[in-house]
Amino acid sequence: MILGILQARCSSSRLPNKVMLPILGRPMLELEIERIKRSKKIDELILATSTDTKDDALEKLAKVNNIKCYRGSLDDVLDRFMGAIKLWPTATHIVRLTGDCPLIDSAIIDQVIDLHLANDNDYTSNTLEPTYPDGLDVEVFKRECIEQAANEATLKSQREHVTLFIHQQPKKYKLGCLKNDTDLSALRWTVDEPEDFRLVTRIFDGLYGTKSNFSKADIVEFFKLNPALEQFNSHHKRNAGLALSLQDDFSLSRTGEPKTLIFRKVTIRDLDLLLEWRNDLATQLASISSAPVSRSEHQQWLQTSLTSHNRQLYIVEEIRPLANHVPIGTIRLDKRENEWELSWTVAPQARGKGLGKLMVVQATRLIDEPLVAVIKKSNYPSARIAEFAGFKLIETRGDLTHWKKL
Protein backbone atom coordinates (compact mmCIF):
# COMPACT_ATOMS: atom_id res chain seq x y z
CA MET A 1 0.00 0.00 0.00
CA ILE A 2 1.29 3.47 -0.86
CA LEU A 3 0.84 6.09 1.82
CA GLY A 4 1.16 9.79 0.97
CA ILE A 5 2.21 12.05 3.81
CA LEU A 6 1.77 15.78 3.39
CA GLN A 7 3.77 17.65 6.04
CA ALA A 8 2.67 21.14 6.98
CA ARG A 9 2.79 23.58 9.85
CA CYS A 10 1.66 27.16 10.46
CA SER A 11 4.79 28.44 12.18
CA SER A 12 7.07 28.93 9.16
CA SER A 13 9.62 31.66 9.88
CA ARG A 14 9.93 33.38 6.49
CA LEU A 15 6.21 33.59 5.68
CA PRO A 16 4.18 32.84 8.83
CA ASN A 17 0.97 30.91 8.39
CA LYS A 18 1.67 30.56 4.68
CA VAL A 19 -0.22 27.29 4.22
CA MET A 20 -3.46 28.99 5.33
CA LEU A 21 -3.05 32.14 3.20
CA PRO A 22 -5.95 32.48 0.76
CA ILE A 23 -5.65 31.85 -2.94
CA LEU A 24 -8.93 32.10 -4.88
CA GLY A 25 -10.53 32.56 -1.46
CA ARG A 26 -9.36 29.14 -0.19
CA PRO A 27 -6.42 28.16 2.03
CA MET A 28 -3.33 27.47 -0.06
CA LEU A 29 -2.98 24.03 1.53
CA GLU A 30 -6.50 23.06 0.49
CA LEU A 31 -5.62 23.70 -3.16
CA GLU A 32 -2.51 21.55 -2.74
CA ILE A 33 -4.58 18.71 -1.21
CA GLU A 34 -6.99 18.95 -4.14
CA ARG A 35 -4.08 18.57 -6.57
CA ILE A 36 -2.47 15.65 -4.69
CA LYS A 37 -5.77 13.79 -4.52
CA ARG A 38 -5.66 13.44 -8.31
CA SER A 39 -2.76 11.00 -7.96
CA LYS A 40 -3.80 7.56 -9.18
CA LYS A 41 -1.05 5.78 -7.27
CA ILE A 42 -1.36 7.12 -3.72
CA ASP A 43 -3.76 4.83 -1.83
CA GLU A 44 -4.17 6.98 1.27
CA LEU A 45 -3.21 10.58 2.03
CA ILE A 46 -2.55 11.87 5.54
CA LEU A 47 -1.70 15.36 6.75
CA ALA A 48 1.15 15.31 9.27
CA THR A 49 1.30 18.43 11.40
CA SER A 50 2.49 19.36 14.87
CA THR A 51 0.86 19.30 18.28
CA ASP A 52 1.44 23.07 18.55
CA THR A 53 -1.89 24.87 19.07
CA LYS A 54 -1.07 27.09 16.06
CA ASP A 55 -1.66 23.97 13.96
CA ASP A 56 -5.19 23.29 15.24
CA ALA A 57 -6.51 24.96 12.07
CA LEU A 58 -4.69 22.38 9.96
CA GLU A 59 -6.39 19.49 11.72
CA LYS A 60 -9.75 21.11 10.94
CA LEU A 61 -8.73 21.66 7.33
CA ALA A 62 -7.86 17.95 6.99
CA LYS A 63 -11.28 17.02 8.35
CA VAL A 64 -13.11 19.33 5.97
CA ASN A 65 -11.13 17.86 3.08
CA ASN A 66 -11.83 14.33 4.20
CA ILE A 67 -8.28 13.22 4.88
CA LYS A 68 -6.73 11.90 8.10
CA CYS A 69 -4.50 14.06 10.25
CA TYR A 70 -1.63 13.00 12.51
CA ARG A 71 -0.11 15.43 15.01
CA GLY A 72 3.42 14.96 16.37
CA SER A 73 6.68 16.78 17.04
CA LEU A 74 7.13 20.27 15.55
CA ASP A 75 10.88 20.05 14.92
CA ASP A 76 11.59 16.32 14.82
CA VAL A 77 9.69 15.83 11.59
CA LEU A 78 11.22 12.38 11.12
CA ASP A 79 9.62 11.29 14.39
CA ARG A 80 6.34 12.87 13.26
CA PHE A 81 6.50 10.84 10.04
CA MET A 82 7.06 7.61 11.95
CA GLY A 83 4.05 8.37 14.14
CA ALA A 84 1.90 8.75 11.01
CA ILE A 85 3.35 5.65 9.33
CA LYS A 86 2.67 3.49 12.39
CA LEU A 87 -1.04 4.19 11.89
CA TRP A 88 -0.79 2.26 8.60
CA PRO A 89 1.00 -1.06 9.27
CA THR A 90 0.33 -2.17 5.68
CA ALA A 91 2.07 0.86 4.11
CA THR A 92 5.11 -0.45 2.22
CA HIS A 93 6.08 2.76 0.41
CA ILE A 94 5.74 6.33 1.59
CA VAL A 95 5.37 9.44 -0.58
CA ARG A 96 6.62 12.61 1.10
CA LEU A 97 5.02 15.89 0.06
CA THR A 98 5.38 19.27 1.69
CA GLY A 99 2.85 22.03 2.30
CA ASP A 100 4.93 24.65 0.50
CA CYS A 101 4.31 23.13 -2.96
CA PRO A 102 0.75 24.18 -3.92
CA LEU A 103 1.51 23.69 -7.64
CA ILE A 104 2.42 20.03 -7.16
CA ASP A 105 1.48 17.98 -10.24
CA SER A 106 -0.22 14.62 -9.65
CA ALA A 107 1.12 13.22 -12.94
CA ILE A 108 4.67 13.83 -11.70
CA ILE A 109 3.85 12.22 -8.34
CA ASP A 110 2.71 9.12 -10.22
CA GLN A 111 5.79 9.10 -12.47
CA VAL A 112 8.12 9.19 -9.45
CA ILE A 113 6.17 6.32 -7.85
CA ASP A 114 6.31 4.30 -11.08
CA LEU A 115 10.07 4.78 -11.39
CA HIS A 116 10.54 3.85 -7.73
CA LEU A 117 8.60 0.61 -8.07
CA ALA A 118 9.98 -0.35 -11.48
CA ASN A 119 13.60 -0.06 -10.30
CA ASP A 120 12.95 -1.40 -6.79
CA ASN A 121 14.68 1.68 -5.38
CA ASP A 122 15.02 2.42 -1.69
CA TYR A 123 14.45 6.12 -2.38
CA THR A 124 13.31 7.96 -5.50
CA SER A 125 12.69 11.65 -6.01
CA ASN A 126 12.72 14.30 -8.70
CA THR A 127 15.06 16.49 -6.64
CA LEU A 128 18.37 14.62 -6.26
CA GLU A 129 19.45 16.15 -9.57
CA PRO A 130 17.10 19.09 -9.90
CA THR A 131 15.56 19.44 -13.37
CA TYR A 132 11.99 20.27 -12.31
CA PRO A 133 10.94 23.69 -11.06
CA ASP A 134 11.53 24.07 -7.32
CA GLY A 135 8.11 23.36 -5.81
CA LEU A 136 7.13 20.19 -7.64
CA ASP A 137 9.07 18.06 -5.16
CA VAL A 138 8.14 14.41 -4.73
CA GLU A 139 10.02 11.82 -2.69
CA VAL A 140 9.14 8.14 -2.40
CA PHE A 141 10.86 5.66 -0.11
CA LYS A 142 10.51 2.21 1.36
CA ARG A 143 9.05 1.86 4.81
CA GLU A 144 12.11 0.00 6.13
CA CYS A 145 14.43 2.85 5.08
CA ILE A 146 12.49 5.48 6.99
CA GLU A 147 12.29 3.15 9.99
CA GLN A 148 16.07 2.82 9.90
CA ALA A 149 16.48 6.60 9.56
CA ALA A 150 14.15 7.18 12.52
CA ASN A 151 16.25 4.82 14.66
CA GLU A 152 19.70 5.96 13.57
CA ALA A 153 19.63 9.60 12.43
CA THR A 154 21.11 11.87 15.06
CA LEU A 155 21.83 15.24 13.41
CA LYS A 156 19.25 17.99 13.78
CA SER A 157 19.19 18.47 9.99
CA GLN A 158 18.48 14.75 9.48
CA ARG A 159 15.57 14.85 11.92
CA GLU A 160 14.11 18.01 10.36
CA HIS A 161 14.60 17.09 6.71
CA VAL A 162 13.18 13.55 7.08
CA THR A 163 14.92 11.91 4.10
CA LEU A 164 18.40 13.45 4.38
CA PHE A 165 19.72 10.43 6.29
CA ILE A 166 18.68 8.21 3.36
CA HIS A 167 19.88 10.19 0.36
CA GLN A 168 23.11 11.25 2.10
CA GLN A 169 24.12 7.57 1.87
CA PRO A 170 24.18 6.51 -1.78
CA LYS A 171 26.32 3.50 -0.94
CA LYS A 172 23.87 2.14 1.57
CA TYR A 173 20.60 2.91 -0.23
CA LYS A 174 19.56 2.43 -3.85
CA LEU A 175 18.61 5.94 -4.99
CA GLY A 176 16.77 7.01 -8.13
CA CYS A 177 15.87 10.32 -9.70
CA LEU A 178 13.18 11.27 -12.21
CA LYS A 179 14.50 13.87 -14.62
CA ASN A 180 12.57 16.31 -16.75
CA ASP A 181 13.29 16.47 -20.51
CA THR A 182 14.45 20.06 -20.21
CA ASP A 183 16.16 21.62 -17.22
CA LEU A 184 13.59 23.86 -15.51
CA SER A 185 15.38 23.87 -12.16
CA ALA A 186 15.92 27.64 -12.27
CA LEU A 187 12.16 28.20 -11.94
CA ARG A 188 10.86 28.70 -8.43
CA TRP A 189 7.28 27.59 -7.78
CA THR A 190 7.62 26.81 -4.09
CA VAL A 191 6.23 29.16 -1.44
CA ASP A 192 8.72 30.39 1.16
CA GLU A 193 8.75 34.14 0.66
CA PRO A 194 6.06 36.79 0.02
CA GLU A 195 7.15 37.06 -3.68
CA ASP A 196 6.68 33.31 -4.09
CA PHE A 197 3.15 33.56 -2.75
CA ARG A 198 2.34 36.41 -5.13
CA LEU A 199 3.65 34.40 -8.08
CA VAL A 200 1.68 31.28 -7.17
CA THR A 201 -1.46 33.37 -6.66
CA ARG A 202 -1.02 34.83 -10.18
CA ILE A 203 -0.72 31.31 -11.59
CA PHE A 204 -3.89 30.06 -9.87
CA ASP A 205 -5.76 33.25 -10.84
CA GLY A 206 -4.66 32.83 -14.45
CA LEU A 207 -5.30 29.11 -14.91
CA TYR A 208 -7.70 27.59 -12.38
CA GLY A 209 -10.88 29.18 -13.79
CA THR A 210 -10.51 27.51 -17.19
CA LYS A 211 -8.77 24.31 -16.08
CA SER A 212 -8.77 23.48 -12.36
CA ASN A 213 -6.39 20.53 -12.86
CA PHE A 214 -3.79 22.55 -14.78
CA SER A 215 -0.44 20.78 -15.19
CA LYS A 216 3.23 21.71 -15.17
CA ALA A 217 3.04 22.13 -18.95
CA ASP A 218 0.12 24.55 -18.60
CA ILE A 219 2.14 26.67 -16.17
CA VAL A 220 5.13 26.70 -18.54
CA GLU A 221 2.79 27.91 -21.32
CA PHE A 222 1.36 30.55 -18.98
CA PHE A 223 4.91 31.80 -18.35
CA LYS A 224 5.47 32.13 -22.10
CA LEU A 225 2.44 34.42 -22.29
CA ASN A 226 3.57 36.34 -19.18
CA PRO A 227 7.38 36.35 -19.44
CA ALA A 228 7.84 38.86 -16.60
CA LEU A 229 6.59 36.25 -14.13
CA GLU A 230 9.72 34.15 -14.43
CA GLN A 231 11.87 36.84 -12.81
CA PHE A 232 9.32 37.57 -10.08
CA ASN A 233 11.03 35.54 -7.37
CA SER A 234 14.14 34.16 -9.11
CA HIS A 235 16.52 35.91 -6.68
CA HIS A 236 15.49 33.52 -3.90
CA LYS A 237 17.62 30.41 -3.76
CA ARG A 238 16.62 26.80 -3.84
CA ASN A 239 16.78 24.88 -0.55
CA ALA A 240 17.55 27.87 1.65
CA GLY A 241 15.74 26.08 4.50
CA LEU A 242 17.98 23.06 4.14
CA ALA A 243 21.06 25.27 4.09
CA LEU A 244 19.94 26.88 7.34
CA SER A 245 19.40 23.53 8.93
CA LEU A 246 22.77 22.11 7.84
CA GLN A 247 24.34 25.18 9.32
CA ASP A 248 22.76 24.40 12.68
CA ASP A 249 24.80 21.20 12.83
CA PHE A 250 28.04 23.13 13.00
CA SER A 251 29.73 25.61 15.20
CA LEU A 252 29.28 29.31 14.75
CA SER A 253 31.89 31.38 12.96
CA ARG A 254 34.81 32.78 14.96
CA THR A 255 33.02 36.06 15.64
CA GLY A 256 30.20 34.09 17.24
CA GLU A 257 27.68 35.15 14.59
CA PRO A 258 25.69 32.35 13.00
CA LYS A 259 26.63 32.06 9.33
CA THR A 260 24.48 30.43 6.71
CA LEU A 261 26.29 29.05 3.70
CA ILE A 262 24.89 27.48 0.57
CA PHE A 263 26.70 25.63 -2.18
CA ARG A 264 25.66 26.28 -5.75
CA LYS A 265 27.12 24.74 -8.87
CA VAL A 266 29.48 26.98 -10.85
CA THR A 267 28.28 28.13 -14.27
CA ILE A 268 30.12 29.85 -17.10
CA ARG A 269 28.77 33.17 -15.75
CA ASP A 270 31.18 32.76 -12.80
CA LEU A 271 34.18 32.94 -15.14
CA ASP A 272 35.41 36.38 -14.09
CA LEU A 273 34.76 35.93 -10.40
CA LEU A 274 36.75 32.69 -10.34
CA LEU A 275 39.53 34.27 -12.39
CA GLU A 276 39.78 37.15 -9.95
CA TRP A 277 40.07 34.75 -7.03
CA ARG A 278 42.52 32.52 -8.89
CA ASN A 279 44.85 35.41 -9.69
CA ASP A 280 44.80 36.89 -6.21
CA LEU A 281 48.36 36.78 -4.90
CA ALA A 282 47.68 34.56 -1.86
CA THR A 283 45.86 32.04 -4.04
CA GLN A 284 48.71 32.03 -6.55
CA LEU A 285 51.18 31.33 -3.76
CA ALA A 286 48.99 28.54 -2.37
CA SER A 287 48.52 26.89 -5.79
CA ILE A 288 50.75 24.10 -6.94
CA SER A 289 51.36 25.92 -10.24
CA SER A 290 51.76 29.41 -8.89
CA ALA A 291 51.92 31.53 -12.10
CA PRO A 292 48.97 33.86 -12.89
CA VAL A 293 46.45 32.50 -15.40
CA SER A 294 45.24 34.38 -18.50
CA ARG A 295 41.52 34.84 -19.17
CA SER A 296 41.56 32.59 -22.23
CA GLU A 297 43.43 29.80 -20.41
CA HIS A 298 40.98 30.12 -17.56
CA GLN A 299 37.99 30.08 -19.88
CA GLN A 300 39.22 26.90 -21.52
CA TRP A 301 39.83 25.31 -18.11
CA LEU A 302 36.35 26.27 -16.88
CA GLN A 303 34.58 25.05 -20.01
CA THR A 304 36.32 21.67 -19.75
CA SER A 305 35.64 21.53 -16.00
CA LEU A 306 31.93 22.16 -16.44
CA THR A 307 31.51 19.22 -18.81
CA SER A 308 33.71 16.80 -16.87
CA HIS A 309 32.03 14.05 -14.83
CA ASN A 310 35.10 13.84 -12.65
CA ARG A 311 35.02 17.40 -11.41
CA GLN A 312 32.51 19.31 -9.30
CA LEU A 313 32.84 23.04 -8.82
CA TYR A 314 30.84 25.07 -6.35
CA ILE A 315 30.54 28.70 -5.42
CA VAL A 316 29.88 29.01 -1.70
CA GLU A 317 27.58 31.87 -0.81
CA GLU A 318 26.76 33.37 2.52
CA ILE A 319 23.11 34.21 3.06
CA ARG A 320 23.00 37.51 4.89
CA PRO A 321 19.80 38.87 6.38
CA LEU A 322 18.37 41.70 4.26
CA ALA A 323 21.11 41.29 1.64
CA ASN A 324 21.63 39.21 -1.42
CA HIS A 325 23.72 36.08 -1.32
CA VAL A 326 27.37 37.02 -1.03
CA PRO A 327 29.91 34.74 -2.74
CA ILE A 328 32.60 33.91 -0.19
CA GLY A 329 34.62 31.14 -1.77
CA THR A 330 34.86 28.17 -4.05
CA ILE A 331 35.13 24.43 -3.59
CA ARG A 332 36.53 21.98 -6.14
CA LEU A 333 36.15 18.21 -6.01
CA ASP A 334 38.22 16.06 -8.39
CA LYS A 335 37.56 12.35 -8.72
CA ARG A 336 40.62 10.15 -8.33
CA GLU A 337 40.44 6.34 -8.42
CA ASN A 338 38.59 5.60 -5.16
CA GLU A 339 38.60 9.03 -3.64
CA TRP A 340 38.00 12.71 -4.34
CA GLU A 341 40.50 15.52 -3.96
CA LEU A 342 38.99 18.52 -2.21
CA SER A 343 40.43 22.00 -2.69
CA TRP A 344 39.19 25.37 -1.54
CA THR A 345 39.69 29.10 -1.86
CA VAL A 346 38.13 31.80 0.29
CA ALA A 347 37.45 35.14 -1.44
CA PRO A 348 40.09 37.72 -0.42
CA GLN A 349 37.58 39.98 1.35
CA ALA A 350 36.09 37.05 3.30
CA ARG A 351 39.30 35.68 4.78
CA GLY A 352 40.25 35.51 8.44
CA LYS A 353 36.65 35.23 9.70
CA GLY A 354 36.45 31.48 10.19
CA LEU A 355 34.55 31.01 6.92
CA GLY A 356 37.23 28.71 5.46
CA LYS A 357 36.66 26.28 8.32
CA LEU A 358 32.86 26.35 8.04
CA MET A 359 32.92 26.06 4.28
CA VAL A 360 35.28 23.07 4.17
CA VAL A 361 33.47 21.18 6.93
CA GLN A 362 30.25 21.51 4.95
CA ALA A 363 31.99 20.61 1.68
CA THR A 364 33.14 17.28 3.15
CA ARG A 365 29.48 16.29 3.31
CA LEU A 366 28.98 16.64 -0.43
CA ILE A 367 30.68 13.31 -1.12
CA ASP A 368 30.25 9.96 0.52
CA GLU A 369 33.69 8.62 -0.46
CA PRO A 370 37.18 9.13 1.03
CA LEU A 371 38.56 12.62 0.51
CA VAL A 372 42.13 13.79 0.10
CA ALA A 373 43.67 17.26 0.16
CA VAL A 374 47.10 18.50 -0.94
CA ILE A 375 48.33 21.59 0.89
CA LYS A 376 51.59 23.51 0.65
CA LYS A 377 53.68 23.14 3.81
CA SER A 378 53.74 26.92 4.18
CA ASN A 379 49.91 27.21 4.11
CA TYR A 380 49.24 27.13 7.86
CA PRO A 381 45.59 28.37 7.68
CA SER A 382 44.68 25.59 5.23
CA ALA A 383 46.35 22.94 7.40
CA ARG A 384 44.25 24.18 10.34
CA ILE A 385 41.14 24.02 8.16
CA ALA A 386 41.95 20.45 7.07
CA GLU A 387 42.45 19.34 10.69
CA PHE A 388 39.23 21.04 11.73
CA ALA A 389 37.31 19.28 8.94
CA GLY A 390 38.59 15.87 10.11
CA PHE A 391 41.47 15.28 7.65
CA LYS A 392 44.56 13.43 8.94
CA LEU A 393 48.06 14.28 7.74
CA ILE A 394 49.34 11.24 5.80
CA GLU A 395 52.73 12.37 4.53
CA THR A 396 54.91 15.29 3.51
CA ARG A 397 56.63 15.17 0.11
CA GLY A 398 58.84 18.10 -0.82
CA ASP A 399 56.89 21.24 0.02
CA LEU A 400 53.49 19.49 -0.14
CA THR A 401 51.52 17.89 2.69
CA HIS A 402 49.00 15.11 1.85
CA TRP A 403 45.84 14.75 3.91
CA LYS A 404 43.07 12.18 3.98
CA LYS A 405 39.59 11.94 5.45
CA LEU A 406 37.80 8.59 5.46
Ligand SMILES: CC(C)(COP(=O)(O)OP(=O)(O)OC[C@H]1O[C@@H](n2cnc3c(N)ncnc32)[C@H](O)[C@@H]1OP(=O)(O)O)[C@@H](O)C(=O)NCCC(=O)NCCS
Ligand atom coordinates in the same frame (compact mmCIF):
# COMPACT_ATOMS: atom_id res chain seq x y z
C1 LIG B 1 43.80 29.64 3.28
C2 LIG B 1 42.39 30.14 3.28
C3 LIG B 1 41.49 29.09 2.64
C4 LIG B 1 41.96 30.41 4.73
O1 LIG B 1 40.61 30.77 4.78
P1 LIG B 1 40.03 31.65 5.99
O2 LIG B 1 38.56 31.75 5.86
O3 LIG B 1 40.78 32.92 6.03
O4 LIG B 1 40.42 30.73 7.22
P2 LIG B 1 39.72 30.70 8.63
O5 LIG B 1 39.39 32.08 9.03
O6 LIG B 1 38.67 29.66 8.62
O7 LIG B 1 40.94 30.25 9.55
C5 LIG B 1 41.49 28.96 9.51
C6 LIG B 1 42.65 28.91 10.48
O8 LIG B 1 43.76 29.63 9.95
C7 LIG B 1 44.13 30.67 10.81
N1 LIG B 1 44.44 31.82 9.97
C8 LIG B 1 43.64 32.43 9.08
N2 LIG B 1 44.31 33.41 8.47
C9 LIG B 1 45.53 33.42 9.00
C10 LIG B 1 46.69 34.22 8.80
N3 LIG B 1 46.68 35.20 7.91
N4 LIG B 1 47.79 33.96 9.52
C11 LIG B 1 47.78 32.99 10.43
N5 LIG B 1 46.72 32.19 10.66
C12 LIG B 1 45.61 32.40 9.97
C13 LIG B 1 42.93 30.94 11.65
O9 LIG B 1 43.30 31.50 12.90
C14 LIG B 1 42.37 29.56 11.82
O10 LIG B 1 43.10 28.82 12.76
P3 LIG B 1 42.51 28.39 14.18
O11 LIG B 1 41.64 27.23 13.91
O12 LIG B 1 43.72 28.03 14.94
O13 LIG B 1 41.78 29.57 14.68
C15 LIG B 1 42.25 31.47 2.50
O14 LIG B 1 43.16 32.38 3.04
C16 LIG B 1 42.56 31.32 1.04
O15 LIG B 1 41.64 31.03 0.29
N6 LIG B 1 43.80 31.52 0.61
C17 LIG B 1 44.19 31.42 -0.75
C18 LIG B 1 43.96 30.07 -1.39
C19 LIG B 1 44.37 28.89 -0.58
O16 LIG B 1 45.29 28.93 0.20
N7 LIG B 1 43.67 27.78 -0.81
C20 LIG B 1 43.91 26.56 -0.14
C21 LIG B 1 44.79 25.70 -0.98
S1 LIG B 1 44.94 24.14 -0.18
